[in-house]
Amino acid sequence: MSNRRVIDLSIQGIHLYEVKHEEGDVIMEHDHPFHEILYALDGEGQITLDGKQLDFNKDHGVVIVPFSPHAVVSDSNLTILVLAFDAQLLDISVQKELLAVFFNVSSLIRLNPFLGSELRQLLRKMLFELSHGNPLNFLSMKLKLSELLLVLARAQQPSHVIDADSLRAEKLRLYIDTHYFEILHSNDISVKLGMSTRHVNNIFKKQYSITPIQYLTEVRIEMAKKMLVETDKEIVCICFEVGFETLSSFYRMFKNYIQMSPNQYRVVHRVRSRNEQVLV
Numbered sequence: 001m002s003n004r005r006v007i008d009l010s011i012q013g014i015h016l017y018e019v020k021h022e023e024g025d026v027i028m029e030h031d032h033p034f035h036e037i038l039y040a041l042d043g044e045g046q047i048t049l050d051g052k053q054l055d056f057n058k059d060h061g062v063v064i065v066p067f068s069p070h071a072v073v074s075d076s077n078l079t080i081l082v083l084a085f086d087a088q089l090l091d092i093s094v095q096k097e098l099l100a101v102f103f104n105v106s107s108l109i110r111l112n113p114f115l116g117s118e119l120r121q122l123l124r125k126m127l128f129e130l131s132h133g134n135p136l137n138f139l140s141m142k143l144k145l146s147e148l149l150l151v152l153a154r155a156q157q158p159s160h161v162i163d164a165d166s167l168r169a170e171k172l173r174l175y176i177d178t179h180y181f182e183i184l185h186s187n188d189i190s191v192k193l194g195m196s197t198r199h200v201n202n203i204f205k206k207q208y209s210i211t212p213i214q215y216l217t218e219v220r221i222e223m224a225k226k227m228l229v230e231t232d233k234e235i236v237c238i239c240f241e242v243g244f245e246t247l248s249s250f251y252r253m254f255k256n257y258i259q260m261s262p263n264q265y266r267v268v269h270r271v272r273s274r275n276e277q278v279l280v
Contacts, residue, residue: 012138013089021074029071036084038062043078049106059116061109068106094146102153115155122148169207180219181243221257228266235262
């Protein structure tokens with residue numbers, strides 16, 4: 001039997017720590033007045049949530065709502081990251097649109113390779129911030145907590161794809177749609193699946209008839225088109241926001257896809273937009 005750590009959230013409202021359970025360890029059923037996220041770094045076990053026993057293994061996440069009875073049993077050496085937090089420290093939109101909608105009951109979440117990698121990165125960053133402990137570090141932890149909840153919410157979205165490679169392609173497309181601004185190389189994409197770049201290209205092209213990098217470029221160009229027409233941002237700022245590394249590469253790609261420069265596109269489509277408004 002393992003002892004539970006007493007958690008005090010009265011000062012910062014958030015706490016992240018690691019717990020190591022040996023084979024056969026048991027955390028007896030208990031509850032607490034705050035939210036808790038558990039992430040299994042390694043090992044296997046079971047977790048009981050509101051009376052229902054579930055396998056709790058490596059790369060599984062658990063969201064526990066306040067006053068929800070839960071218990072943990074280790075089948076092997078089980079290492080868990082525990083993130084306890086007071087929901088009041090989150091923005092009201094996060095409370096209403098994430099916690100209230102996706103996490104109104106305690107649940108176990110099985111993460112796909114993309115979202116699992118993203119969750120681990122966020123937890124690493126939060127551990128780093130916690131190790132410094134000044135006000136800016138705790139502010140960063142709160143922001144990353146919101147991102148982490150978003151990752152877990154996305155992991156609960158249903159998929160209607162049955163074929164394994166089609167599922168990987170769909171998840172990759174979703175990843176590109178939401179991370180187009182930070183992907184630098186094809187390796188950044190393939191590492192998310194733990195596959196070679198060639199295999200990732202094959203499964204994506206089979207599903208969508210283009211490579212992941214071609215799709216990434218299309219997403220960036222579409223975002224740039226929207227910003228050129230709907231905002232007054234400088235073109236260099238748009239280039240930066242959508243993820244291009246240099247202004248010259250942005251101009252080259254834009255012209256290849258749209259057959260005109262970003263400047264020309266902005267002028268033409270703003271004139272067209274004004275004319276349409278006059279006609280209305």
